[in-house]
Amino acid sequence: MTAGNIVFLFILIVAVGFFSLNVQRLVSYLQIGHPDARTGHPFTRLRNVFEIGIAQKKIFRDPVAGPMHALIFWGFMVLTAGTLEILIAGVYPAFSFEALLPKTIYTVYSASQDMFAVVVLAAVSFALYRRMVLHPRRLDGDDLEHTDALIILSMIAGLMITLLLSNAFMLAAFPQAMGPEKVVSHQLGSAFAHMMDPRTALARYHIFWWAHALLILAFLNYLPYSKHLHVITSLINVYFSNTSGPGVKGAMRSMDLEADVESFGASDVEQLSWKNLLDGYSCTECGRCTAACPANITGKLLSPRKIVINTRQRLMEKAPVMTGDRMDFMRPALSHGVESYEAATSDEVLGHRLLDSYITEEELWACTSCRACVVECPVSIDQLDIINEMRRNLVLTESRFPAELQPVFESLERNGSPWAFSAADRAGWTEGLDIPTMAQMRERGEKPDILFWVGCMGSFDDRAKKITVAFAHILRACGINFAILGQEEACHGDPARRMGNEYLYQILAKNTIETLDRYEVTTIVTHCPHCFHQMGNELPQFGGNYEVIHHSTYIERLLQDARVPLRSAEGQKLTVAYHDSCYLGRYNDVYDAPRQAMKRALPVIELIEAPRTKDRGLCCGAGGGRMFMEENTGKRINAERTEELLATGAAALAVACPFCMTMLTDGVKANGSEVPVYDISEIVAGQLQA
Amino acid sequence: MKIAVCMKRTPDSESRFKIAASSTAIDETGLKFDMDDFAGYAVEAALQLNEKAGGGETVVYAVGPDNVQETLRKAMSMGVDRAVHLKADAVPVDGIAVAKALAAELKTGGYDLILFGKHAFDSSAGVVGTATAELLGLPCITAASQLSVDGGTGSARRELEGAAEILSFPLPAVVTIDEGVARPRYPSLKGIMAAKKKPMETKPAQLGSARVTIQKMELPPERPAGRIIGEGSAAVPELVKLLQNEAKVL
Amino acid sequence: MANVLVFAETRNGEIRKVALEAVTAARKLADATGGGEVHAVLAGPPGIGEKAPLLGTYGADVVLVSESADFARFARESLAATMAERARSGGYRAVVLGFSAQGRDLGPRVAARLDAPIATDVIDLSAAGDTITVKHPAYANKVIMTLAISGSPVVISVRPSAFTAVQAPKAARVDTLVPVAAQGATVTVVDVKEGAKGRPDLGEASIIVSGGRGLKAPENFKLVEALADAFGNAAVGATRAVTDDGWRPHSDQIGQTGRQVSPDLYVALGISGAIQHLAGMRTSRTIVAINKDKEAPIFKVADYGIVGDVIEILPVLTAAVKAAREGH
Numbered sequence A: 001m002t003a004g005n006i007v008f009l010f011i012l013i014v015a016v017g018f019f020s021l022n023v024q025r026l027v028s029y030l031q032i033g034h035p036d037a038r039t040g041h042p043f044t045r046l047r048n049v050f051e052i053g054i055a056q057k058k059i060f061r062d063p064v065a066g067p068m069h070a071l072i073f074w075g076f077m078v079l080t081a082g083t084l085e086i087l088i089a090g091v092y093p094a095f096s097f098e099a100l101l102p103k104t105i106y107t108v109y110s111a112s113q114d115m116f117a118v119v120v121l122a123a124v125s126f127a128l129y130r131r132m133v134l135h136p137r138r139l140d141g142d143d144l145e146h147t148d149a150l151i152i153l154s155m156i157a158g159l160m161i162t163l164l165l166s167n168a169f170m171l172a173a174f175p176q177a178m179g180p181e182k183v184v185s186h187q188l189g190s191a192f193a194h195m196m197d198p199r200t201a202l203a204r205y206h207i208f209w210w211a212h213a214l215l216i217l218a219f220l221n222y223l224p225y226s227k228h229l230h231v232i233t234s235l236i237n238v239y240f241s242n243t244s245g246p247g248v249k250g251a252m253r254s255m256d257l258e259a260d261v262e263s264f265g266a267s268d269v270e271q272l273s274w275k276n277l278l279d280g281y282s283c284t285e286c287g288r289c290t291a292a293c294p295a296n297i298t299g300k301l302l303s304p305r306k307i308v309i310n311t312r313q314r315l316m317e318k319a320p321v322m323t324g325d326r327m328d329f330m331r332p333a334l335s336h337g338v339e340s341y342e343a344a345t346s347d348e349v350l351g352h353r354l355l356d357s358y359i360t361e362e363e364l365w366a367c368t369s370c371r372a373c374v375v376e377c378p379v380s381i382d383q384l385d386i387i388n389e390m391r392r393n394l395v396l397t398e399s400r401f402p403a404e405l406q407p408v409f410e411s412l413e414r415n416g417s418p419w420a421f422s423a424a425d426r427a428g429w430t431e432g433l434d435i436p437t438m439a440q441m442r443e444r445g446e447k448p449d450i451l452f453w454v455g456c457m458g459s460f461d462d463r464a465k466k467i468t469v470a471f472a473h474i475l476r477a478c479g480i481n482f483a484i485l486g487q488e489e490a491c492h493g494d495p496a497r498r499m500g501n502e503y504l505y506q507i508l509a510k511n512t513i514e515t516l517d518r519y520e521v522t523t524i525v526t527h528c529p530h531c532f533h534q535m536g537n538e539l540p541q542f543g544g545n546y547e548v549i550h551h552s553t554y555i556e557r558l559l560q561d562a563r564v565p566l567r568s569a570e571g572q573k574l575t576v577a578y579h580d581s582c583y584l585g586r587y588n589d590v591y592d593a594p595r596q597a598m599k600r601a602l603p604v605i606e607l608i609e610a611p612r613t614k615d616r617g618l619c620c621g622a623g624g625g626r627m628f629m630e631e632n633t634g635k636r637i638n639a640e641r642t643e644e645l646l647a648t649g650a651a652a653l654a655v656a657c658p659f660c661m662t663m664l665t666d667g668v669k670a671n672g673s674e675v676p677v678y679d680i681s682e683i684v685a686g687q688l689q690a
Numbered sequence B: 001m002k003i004a005v006c007m008k009r010t011p012d013s014e015s016r017f018k019i020a021a022s023s024t025a026i027d028e029t030g031l032k033f034d035m036d037d038f039a040g041y042a043v044e045a046a047l048q049l050n051e052k053a054g055g056g057e058t059v060v061y062a063v064g065p066d067n068v069q070e071t072l073r074k075a076m077s078m079g080v081d082r083a084v085h086l087k088a089d090a091v092p093v094d095g096i097a098v099a100k101a102l103a104a105e106l107k108t109g110g111y112d113l114i115l116f117g118k119h120a121f122d123s124s125a126g127v128v129g130t131a132t133a134e135l136l137g138l139p140c141i142t143a144a145s146q147l148s149v150d151g152g153t154g155s156a157r158r159e160l161e162g163a164a165e166i167l168s169f170p171l172p173a174v175v176t177i178d179e180g181v182a183r184p185r186y187p188s189l190k191g192i193m194a195a196k197k198k199p200m201e202t203k204p205a206q207l208g209s210a211r212v213t214i215q216k217m218e219l220p221p222e223r224p225a226g227r228i229i230g231e232g233s234a235a236v237p238e239l240v241k242l243l244q245n246e247a248k249v250l
Numbered sequence C: 001m002a003n004v005l006v007f008a009e010t011r012n013g014e015i016r017k018v019a020l021e022a023v024t025a026a027r028k029l030a031d032a033t034g035g036g037e038v039h040a041v042l043a044g045p046p047g048i049g050e051k052a053p054l055l056g057t058y059g060a061d062v063v064l065v066s067e068s069a070d071f072a073r074f075a076r077e078s079l080a081a082t083m084a085e086r087a088r089s090g091g092y093r094a095v096v097l098g099f100s101a102q103g104r105d106l107g108p109r110v111a112a113r114l115d116a117p118i119a120t121d122v123i124d125l126s127a128a129g130d131t132i133t134v135k136h137p138a139y140a141n142k143v144i145m146t147l148a149i150s151g152s153p154v155v156i157s158v159r160p161s162a163f164t165a166v167q168a169p170k171a172a173r174v175d176t177l178v179p180v181a182a183q184g185a186t187v188t189v190v191d192v193k194e195g196a197k198g199r200p201d202l203g204e205a206s207i208i209v210s211g212g213r214g215l216k217a218p219e220n221f222k223l224v225e226a227l228a229d230a231f232g233n234a235a236v237g238a239t240r241a242v243t244d245d246g247w248r249p250h251s252d253q254i255g256q257t258g259r260q261v262s263p264d265l266y267v268a269l270g271i272s273g274a275i276q277h278l279a280g281m282r283t284s285r286t287i288v289a290i291n292k293d294k295e296a297p298i299f300k301v302a303d304y305g306i307v308g309d310v311i312e313i314l315p316v317l318t319a320a321v322k323a324a325r326e327g328h
């Protein structure tokens, strides 16, 4: 061991020690969040890590930044091995993987180090160019701070350059020091060999070796102070995330309403789960979520990225005070963007909170719960979960919500429907159709095979009632033995839950289960995606387990089995643009059934896709209780979506959700267009034999 | 301020009503009962007055069987401090009989203000509040659409047909509340939990003798089915004629 | 045989229509209880006595004129005391009032003072033996109650327009009734704001004229306003689509997210009748709809519908309504 080695060992210990203190601190901050079990289903979690993390599945959704980032990421993975070798060799110079690995493997490893250094350098240069010259829109907004990114990118570039140069100077001095597999370094090395004598080259080697090694340690210690903390946390975050499973996608978590607590939902960071807080560490501020957010696109205040960043900022503000952080003198700068709060005394800090001080009510109520942000996020952050928890706080603890929602809550409570319509009118649409209710069937001693759950829209909205009738016709024509609940149907509470009123929701959900169990219902079909999602995915939280099928899937199955008596399709080709419902698509991955059903029933149909389609489809604007709220800021979401659909030039629009139906019909009207909007069941029912 | 609010529990106004077999009551099966709408405005008005005054006590009263306790609890979940349940098998349709029970109870309460809804949805009579005021010998505003209190003096607005009175009155007083005054708040879960621990006193209602009784209840004749009377402006004369002679709204 | 005392309501020195209807109702009650006399209390500012003959025209046998400067405005306590005092001393079988803003207040006061049973908002009445029977719409007009009232006297207030005032000319005797002053603390009328300055509130208007996207442009709301003027004191409402577009202020919105109304007459102009809108106006007593699409859901709830272009029909309707009201 030389003196240099000893100095390096010392530096290494200090650097790693400082880094681990920071890690400990960050972990202690997470612990102020409430517990949330995230360890089950390790195999699903590992698969997510592999697909989303390592294979960068979501990153590739962006055709430009995707490959660029993937190359940097993979490069990092590969180069980390080399880095380890370098750090060990810095202390114990004789160390090399060569002695540990079979020759071929070592050769491949060695070549990869050389190659990836160049690849990463190229990708990083492009990233710098993109940020500084191209200025992609999604990287702006939300008061983002940009120097941090530039520092990080420059550091990475520096790491690659010093790596290549140290190797090259070594080879200039001793051409035999490394195998021929290090093609780039050899090229550079022989170039340098022409320019200087071996002694100078060796001296230069030492300079760049030290520069490289010190840069590694600097980089490591800079990370906890940077938004690029995601370099460390993203894979961990993907592992613990539930956004792509395990568990039911998009299902809101159940709350214990009997808990003796001062506050329900979250108004500050300690009322969020540790996972929500980890999300904060992991956000790369890439803006993919915000760029896909219908509220943000149409000019509302909401930005899901800001929600996550604010969570992190607030954590950084409050956690040191709560944990009595001993390292407070070097506070992570992750709170950047809220300078005004940075110098606050601890009393002031405790006077702030996430709600109001950082995130306003207006932002929270703008969310349509469309899940676009969640699907887009490359590191599996759950922005919506934070929004939902905060809405719960607004409603359950503070009783603060848009005034329009009060009649909705009251109607749900009194009439079992978000609209003040009497339950006695629920089955009004059956007039002249002779559709049996569960009660009637029971009286006759019969039991239907399926329950047709009509839903509140399908029962009360005039346009949606036509969908109900169309679907009933199809069921009839196929000889399905079905019944409805009629007067006994009442909202399962999903709208209340989405609007943060978990208390009302649980009452309604339990009532629903009680009714369904009383009739021993096992299979339910419905044409409302919200009912479909709620009953199939969330009622099990309260012991309601049923097979729930959306009518698009049900019709598609009937068609597949050739059970639907269809007329022979004649007529001209009809171009149709289908609009994906969020609760069908992003919540339940049903994309093909509605499309297939239309094509099967009416083969002359030609489907055209809007630019934003399937899991990237834009919300109609009705979800998350937005149906019941005013939309006063910016452009209307339904107008934005309808324009996009109409721009395809389709002769008709198709939906598979009564809420989308209302929003698009309004959008078409506002547009002055005459293009009809159909539910897929209406298209199929139109093809039934007379 | 010490404010009392007297309320009634009534079925939801959107319900479809059926007459019970006795034909002197409605069929209550399937009906949802809740705090009467106007009583809700009164509770909210009371809470806001005390919030503005920065203190005081708000107490709710209801006459009726045990199920009114649920409604009293709801008021407490909105922020009312305590409740008094005046127990009776049923609420008589005779408003004076009810007013006597309330007056007997409120007489010694020491209230600065006693609020009522302007009427209850079910009986739609609007007697109890004003009659209680008379029995207590207090000034009374019937159906106030605005209400404020400053020191010992109240101000109110009251709608007349096509005009409005601006009124002033000394406290203590009775005010029955019309729609415009305040929209009732939605109780938070926190409020619901807190209400479970608030005091509820139960005592028998000292109702006066009932001299008004329900002899019969019936549903009004079905509204004739809507009809399209014509197309374009040619149909206007017919429409105006119908509005005058059939609907009698002109 | 017992007499019936009527409160003949006045405002601004004029006898109100509801007073004449109350006289008619009282006449009917007097006949049903054995053919007694109808005595009408005409309370108002000095000079109101001149109007006494009008009450005779509608069947009052005696007009009791009570003049007081206080009665220029609604001096509730003093009026209640005067009425109660007279009812007590005159040994009447019943006191009849209109269920108007004044009668709504006065009825319970008089009943409490007399310790008499009261029935309010009555649309029909009859008597048999010692019992007076009345019909009273309850549950927001969804149920009609028949109430039996025992004891004497009884207080009854009648719903405006439920009894049509019929002339039964009599040379009414005119008497003076000394006003009884209020005792104790009273309500002071600071001011009376006469309407017509601006429109009535949506919640209080008995007629609402409302416009939707079928009006095509914000300017066309002028036509809606004109119709509201033609109706007299009508309020103007709008659908959510229209208020969202900023054609009308948000406070005008009728529907689930706006105001929920149930006026006597609701005129829906160019409104298709989305669920959100229906939830706010469905309970109106009479609904008129004008819309170009005859399939529009609004026609399902409307009592009277006209299919056609609302812009073209509106001026015609406005003129016709104006003519009809002036012809009255």
Ligand code: SF4
Binding pocket: A289, A292, A293, A294, A295, A296, A302, A303, A304, A366, A367, A368, A369, A370, A371, A372, A373, A374, A383, A384
């Ligand atoms: S769920 Fe949809 S609306 Fe809500 S924040 Fe995410 S993208 Fe925006």
Ligand code: SF4
Binding pocket: A282, A283, A284, A285, A286, A287, A288, A289, A290, A304, A305, A308, A376, A377, A378, A379, A380, A381, A383
């Ligand atoms: S939350 Fe996810 S998608 Fe949004 S900015 Fe952060 S990392 Fe990007």
